[in-house]
Amino acid sequence: MISALDHLIIAVKNLDEAESDYKKIFGINPVWRGNHKALGTANSIFNFNNTYLELLAENGDGLGADLIKQTLEEKGEGLFGIVLGTDDINMTTKNLKELGYLISDPSEGEGTDYKTGETRKWNNLFLPPELTRGLFSFIIEHTEGSLPKLARYEEHSINKLDHVVINTNDADGFINIYKDIFKIRLALDKVIEHWKSRMLFFRLNKTTIEVIEKTNDKSSEDALWGLAWEVESLEKAHRRLASDGIEISPIKDGVKENTIVATVKSHTHNVPTLLIEHLCMENS
Numbered sequence: 001m002i003s004a005l006d007h008l009i010i011a012v013k014n015l016d017e018a019e020s021d022y023k024k025i026f027g028i029n030p031v032w033r034g035n036h037k038a039l040g041t042a043n044s045i046f047n048f049n050n051t052y053l054e055l056l057a058e059n060g061d062g063l064g065a066d067l068i069k070q071t072l073e074e075k076g077e078g079l080f081g082i083v084l085g086t087d088d089i090n091m092t093t094k095n096l097k098e099l100g101y102l103i104s105d106p107s108e109g110e111g112t113d114y115k116t117g118e119t120r121k122w123n124n125l126f127l128p129p130e131l132t133r134g135l136f137s138f139i140i141e142h143t144e145g146s147l148p149k150l151a152r153y154e155e156h157s158i159n160k161l162d163h164v165v166i167n168t169n170d171a172d173g174f175i176n177i178y179k180d181i182f183k184i185r186l187a188l189d190k191v192i193e194h195w196k197s198r199m200l201f202f203r204l205n206k207t208t209i210e211v212i213e214k215t216n217d218k219s220s221e222d223a224l225w226g227l228a229w230e231v232e233s234l235e236k237a238h239r240r241l242a243s244d245g246i247e248i249s250p251i252k253d254g255v256k257e258n259t260i261v262a263t264v265k266s267h268t269h270n271v272p273t274l275l276i277e278h279l280c281m282e283n284s
Helices: 015-026 063-074 089-098 171-181 234-243
Strands: 004-011 032-036 041-047 052-058 078-085 107-113 119-126 136-144 158-168 185-192 197-204 207-213 222-231 259-264 273-278
Touching: 004 063, 004 158, 015 041, 015 052, 041 063, 052 063, 078 222, 089 119, 089 136, 158 171, 158 273, 171 185, 171 197, 171 207, 234 259, 234 273
Parallel strands: 004 052, 078 136, 158 207, 222 273
Antiparallel strands: 004 078, 032 041, 032 107, 041 052, 107 119, 119 136, 158 222, 185 197, 197 207, 259 273
16 A cells, blocks of 8 residues: 655745755755645755655645644644655555545645746645544655656765654554555564663665654554664764764764764754664675
């Protein structure tokens, strides 16, 4: 049913400022700067090897502008949405309806790049609350046009999303939705004693949805928390960021074996951000 983590969305107040900040963090330029006229929003998109990141701001009147405005007023800037991809949105809709979920038929979406005039089109399937559980999340199928791709990524630039972190108070319910309904591969289900928390890994299109369970007495609820980005050379990325005035922690060993990590502490617009390098093991 779900074939990819299509993209992630960060809600921002000032699109120019956020774009400038993330150009520094990623070490690459955005591939798209456009708008959604019907929704009243504008966006800047950074494309990676396995997904893309969308910076989203209000830019007029519409349902999208209202949602961004409400989010900024209630929560401020930050990680706003996770969008799941499918290769057949009509079949996905049919399957979910057969499971008893009350959902509308897919709706058409369209965006235009300011600079090139290029247009992309897609279909969105908005999900009921019992499937989103507090997340802003929907399913998308791209139908016309595509995002430009970078020819190459420098050693010091971000090249792919390593993982997105989601907090939940109901891991079993999360598994029911993402594994049993969405058919995303559950690669890990383990209690981490050090954190006294249950951790889930769902893997698709060379990235991971990392889920951390923090139980409480509330009804089932999920929340986006942070992003981890992969870089070929963390040492070179660290030097680049520091020279651009980005606050970044010292490099240290990661929790996962054969990784090193550093935390970006400024310019993220309230998104907890980790950089990670996977070390190559020398053949013995």
